[in-house]
Amino acid sequence: MIFCPAAISCIFSPQIDKDPMKSGSLGVGFTISRGVYAKPSADLRWNGKKIIFPTVEYVLREIKMEGVELFSELPLGCGFGLSGASALATAFLADRPAVELYDLAHVAEVVNLTGLGTVSTQAFSGLVIRKTASCPSSIVVERYNWNCELDFLSLGSISTSEVLSKRKDIADVGKKWLKEFMKEISLRNLFRCSKGFAEETGLIEPVRDLIEAVESAGGMASMAMLGKTVFAYKGFEALREFGEPFKAKIDCCGVRKVEGGGNSVQNW
Amino acid sequence: MIFCPAAISCIFSPQIDKDPMKSGSLGVGFTISRGVYAKPSADLRWNGKKIIFPTVEYVLREIKMEGVELFSELPLGCGFGLSGASALATAFLADRPAVELYDLAHVAEVVNLTGLGTVSTQAFSGLVIRKTASCPSSIVVERYNWNCELDFLSLGSISTSEVLSKRKDIADVGKKWLKEFMKEISLRNLFRCSKGFAEETGLIEPVRDLIEAVESAGGMASMAMLGKTVFAYKGFEALREFGEPFKAKIDCCGVRKVEGGGNSVQNW
Numbered sequence: 001m002i003f004c005p006a007a008i009s010c011i012f013s014p015q016i017d018k019d020p021m022k023s024g025s026l027g028v029g030f031t032i033s034r035g036v037y038a039k040p041s042a043d044l045r046w047n048g049k050k051i052i053f054p055t056v057e058y059v060l061r062e063i064k065m066e067g068v069e070l071f072s073e074l075p076l077g078c079g080f081g082l083s084g085a086s087a088l089a090t091a092f093l094a095d096r097p098a099v100e101l102y103d104l105a106h107v108a109e110v111v112n113l114t115g116l117g118t119v120s121t122q123a124f125s126g127l128v129i130r131k132t133a134s135c136p137s138s139i140v141v142e143r144y145n146w147n148c149e150l151d152f153l154s155l156g157s158i159s160t161s162e163v164l165s166k167r168k169d170i171a172d173v174g175k176k177w178l179k180e181f182m183k184e185i186s187l188r189n190l191f192r193c194s195k196g197f198a199e200e201t202g203l204i205e206p207v208r209d210l211i212e213a214v215e216s217a218g219g220m221a222s223m224a225m226l227g228k229t230v231f232a233y234k235g236f237e238a239l240r241e242f243g244e245p246f247k248a249k250i251d252c253c254g255v256r257k258v259e260g261g262g263n264s265v266q267n268w
Numbered sequence: 269m270i271f272c273p274a275a276i277s278c279i280f281s282p283q284i285d286k287d288p289m290k291s292g293s294l295g296v297g298f299t300i301s302r303g304v305y306a307k308p309s310a311d312l313r314w315n316g317k318k319i320i321f322p323t324v325e326y327v328l329r330e331i332k333m334e335g336v337e338l339f340s341e342l343p344l345g346c347g348f349g350l351s352g353a354s355a356l357a358t359a360f361l362a363d364r365p366a367v368e369l370y371d372l373a374h375v376a377e378v379v380n381l382t383g384l385g386t387v388s389t390q391a392f393s394g395l396v397i398r399k400t401a402s403c404p405s406s407i408v409v410e411r412y413n414w415n416c417e418l419d420f421l422s423l424g425s426i427s428t429s430e431v432l433s434k435r436k437d438i439a440d441v442g443k444k445w446l447k448e449f450m451k452e453i454s455l456r457n458l459f460r461c462s463k464g465f466a467e468e469t470g471l472i473e474p475v476r477d478l479i480e481a482v483e484s485a486g487g488m489a490s491m492a493m494l495g496k497t498v499f500a501y502k503g504f505e506a507l508r509e510f511g512e513p514f515k516a517k518i519d520c521c522g523v524r525k526v527e528g529g530g531n532s533v534q535n536w
Contacts, residue, residue, distance in 0.1 A: 095399070097406045098392060099367055124366060126524060131363070137405065138365045145521040185527070253413040253520035256394060259453070 001039045003258045004089040005031035005251045006074055007081030007121045008152075009225040010194035011181060013174030015133035020110035021103065024133035025117035027174055028181055028190065029081075031125040032150070032248040034074055036082055037258070038089035041069035046076070055083045055115075056090050058108040063094035077157040079227025084109055084118030088255050098255075102136035126252035127190075129182070145252040148187060151219075151236040153210065153245040154229040163203065163226055173200045187220075187233060194222035213238040269307045271526045272357040273299035273519045274342055275349030275389045276420075277493040278462035279449060281442030283401035288378035289371065292401035293385035295442055296449055296458065297349075299393045300418070300516040302342055304350055305526070306357035309337035314344070323351045323383075324358050326376040331362035345425040347495025352377055352386030356523050366523075370404035394520035395458075397450070413520040416455060419487075419504040421478065421513040422497040426471075441468045455488075455501060462490035481506040 012027035044053060044060070044067045053070075060068060068090045074080045087105035094101060102123040109115035121128045123136040127144040163170070177197040181189055195211065198204035204211070206228045214221035214235035221232035232239060239245035280295035312321060312328070312335045321338075328336060336358045342348045355373035362369060370391040377383035388404045389396045397410040445465040449457055463479065466472035472479070474496045482489035482503035489500035500507060507513035 095408060097400075098409050099405050124522075126521060132365075137367050140363060141366050143522075143524050144526070145524050185525075252522075252524070253394060254392075254411075254522075256411045256413050256520070257453075258412070 001037055001258050002089040002092040002255060003035055003037050004085040004092070004122055004255045005033065005035040005125060005253070006072075006085055006248075007031045007118050008079065008231050009081065009117060009121070010190060010222065011174055011177045011197045012117055012225055013133070013171045013178060014116050015171070016116075020107045021135040021138070022133075023110045023116060024106070024120065024135065024139065025130065025174070026133050026178055027117050027130050028128070028178060028194070029117065029121040029130075030127045030146075031122055031251045031254070032152075033251040034246075034248050035072065035251075036085040036089045037071040038086070038093060039069050040065060040093055041067040043067040045069045047071055053083075053086065055108045055112040056086050058112060059087050059090045059104060062104055062108075063091060063096070065090075065093060068093065075154055075156075077227070078154040079158075079224030079229040080154070081115065081118040081122065083112075083114040084122055088119060088122055092255050092257075099137050106135045123254065125254035127250060129178070129185075143252075144185065146187065146250045148233075149247055149249045151232045151234075151239055151245050151247055152224075152229065153232075153239040153243050154224075154227055155207070155210075155243060156228045158203075158206065158226050158228055170201050173197060176200075191220040191222050191233065198223040198225075210239060210242050213241060269305055269526050270357045270360045270523060271303055271305050272353040272360070272390055272523045273301065273303040273393060273521070274340075274353055275299045275386050276347065276499055277349065277385065277389070278458060278490065279442055279445045279465045280385055280493055281401070281439045281446060282384050283439070284384075288375045289403040289406070290401075291378045291384060292374070292388060292403065292407065293398065293442070294401050294446055295385050295398050296396070296446060296462070297385065297389040297398075298395045298414075299390055299519045299522070300420075301519040302514075302516050303340065303519075304342075304353040304357045305339040306354070306361060307337050308333060308361055309335040311335040313337045315339055321351075321354065323376045323380040324354050326380060327355050327358045327372060330372055330376075331359060331364070333358075333361060336361065343422055343424075345495065346422040347426075347492035347497040348422070349383065349386040349390065351380075351382040352390055356387060356390055360523050360525075367405050374403045391522065393522035395518060397446070397453075411520075412453065414455065414518045416501075417515055417517045419500045419502075419507055419513050419515055420492075420497065421500075421507040421511050422492075422495055423475070423478075423511060424496045426474065426494050426496055438469050441465060444468075459488040459490050459501065466491040466493075478507060478510050481509060
């Protein structure tokens, strides 16, 4: 069985090219210790139920497999980068060069409009700064292994089409806050710049209350791009007022094989 | 500053091609939580002293840098994969695509005859099974993140030329034990197959006493390829009879940037 960590996108600046291998996004994101598990199957299932999932279907066609059973504790479409994680975990069921599989998952995301920088973040993993916008095989990254546990709460999804309509603005604002973050690569500055990006693009609105509640309680918080999802440092108690938050560590270990067992996959 | 984990090679089967990108080795190895730190410098230094290090000089020429200061707590030439770690850590000082830098470090090792599979193990990191022999950009790997602390003791280096003279034998024996390991991917079987490989190639002799001492004390042990170096599970006390062992965890996080600070680099 393959595991691919989920990814939180903090700052991004999309760059679309005719060639999906040259499309991607500059930005900053990190992978976490929860994610997607994949194992071969006769059809395509998500947590046991049949699902239509074009990004994963693209990967399945390319690796000539009929189906895949995907399992995750996290919700789809809420800014956890699960389409990228699903594409990567599925791709790694094939016995092919790892870098080729990274690129395949990236292209699957780009042509299905489900992600631009997520797969590169997940392929390299940890705290990843994407310094160029492209597929994993040609991307310039800086990566860090931060030993750090964060809190997460998701209230649902955000319409991507609305966001894409203001793409030009977002690209410029993303570059600005990426540059700000590069001046001081620290957890504190990650929250500052990530929130600055969310404020300046106007994306922050659906989660503003949550972020302010965490800050009022002495923690730090910002928004996962793109979902009604907040990630926070020392924010668990404040987030409990709004729902059921969970904890996860930053994970620096990328896509890997896992043996059966472990809590989340006990029943497989 | 860049950190690259050291790598222990457990089983290998060399395959040399005219093209260094197609040279490499099949086999099994793992990266550990100690390794090599690199920062830019006017000349080439190892733990503060000038050093001749052709593999690293090759990388420096390619990335057009004058020098690099390398720091490690581990000894060179004793089977910790430090030439690969040094090549990778140096390469990642350049602002270039990560996969290109993996391949550069691999080629530097191959043309300088300092390693074949080490850089691929370090590029992907964790417990890495190399299923094809090639550069990182086209290698097929299986990787695992094992949460496991091991004991290590090195008594020095082994002449590589003597080993290379029996290369044909080693290639066949390596393939055999790789296949054995693939039947059951577990820590116990890693020790069994690694030791089987070391026995059957005759490489085990310089460290046989240490391995038997660990086993007599109820632990598991085998030999790091290629050095008078033993890695062991629950072997610390037994190894103390022979020298000063140290502990390290399997590390799955690959080449990364680190901020200054941390014990081993306090004085930088």
